[in-house]
Amino acid sequence: MDGAAPLDTLDALGPRLRRARRARDLTMEQVAERSAISQSSLSRLEAGLRQPSLAQLLTLARIYDVAVGELLEEAGARPAAVIDPATAPEQEANGLRFRVVDRQDPGAALSALRVTVPAERAGEGRGERAGAAGGDAVASRRYAHTGDEWLYVLAGRLRLTLGERVHVLDPGMAAHFDAATPHRLDAEDGRDAELLLIAARLPAARPPAETRGRTAREAP
Incomplete structure (x- = not known):
């Protein structure tokens, strides 16, 4: 079960968190009060500058009344799957x-x-x-x-x-x-x-701005 998600997953997660919050007509202050996540942390999460923990994702999904999968993946109708x-x-x-x-x-x-x-x-x-x-x-x-x-x-x-x-x-x-x-x-x-x-699987942590865009071989 190894394997970190690509950086664009983390880039996309922030805007989804922001859209989900705004769809519920909630301010960051209100979410911070309900979630015990600081406003500064929420701001970094929505900006894609911080990797959320699973506990934070579950908490925010509950507050926004959405599935965790909708936050981590592009929403869209997918057929049900029954696996034997x-x-x-x-x-x-x-x-x-x-x-x-x-x-x-x-x-x-x-x-x-x-x-x-x-x-x-x-x-x-x-x-x-x-x-x-x-x-x-x-x-x-x-x-x-x-x-x-x-x-x-x-x-x-x-x-x-x-x-x-x-x-x-x-x-x-x-x-x-x-x-x-x-x-x-x-x-x-x-x-x-x-x-x-x-x-x-959670998104990989975003690297510092000065290393972003380099290949793994180039990064220090």
Whole structure:
């Protein structure tokens, strides 16, 4: 679920926030009072000079009575999509198996996955059950990236490592966390864990004006 949105996404988000506020006939002062976001922060968000957090986007979407997706993407009628996970090709990455169960629109703000955490992923410090002592170097990594992730355990038991904390989730339990926190998914009790994972990708932070327009190779 890595991959930052291009800068033009952040450029477009500001005007959408401004249009949404004006459509509700609200001043920045009124929005600041309702959202606990300072007027200066709101001004920078609308100018495209600051990356909003998911919590801020959710708060503003609620105040403006719009969907978060309308703020992150150009509004427009799109056909509904019904996805059968059984027909989606199974893929594998980072020691996990998954099927994409969203519309797979380019640049979409949300990504939904049906994930299988294999029993072989025993957890850090305990080794991979099917591998050599000490575990596989790739499988033992933690991952961190921009955005938020929400997951819901469907079957099996999931060991979720977030930073230095470890949580064991049973079926029916959910977790919501900042994906910038180093994290890792493992199976408990020698059985596969099945879960639904939704990742929200946020726009990349806008670079300083003096570096804007340069290529990645040119930027310091």
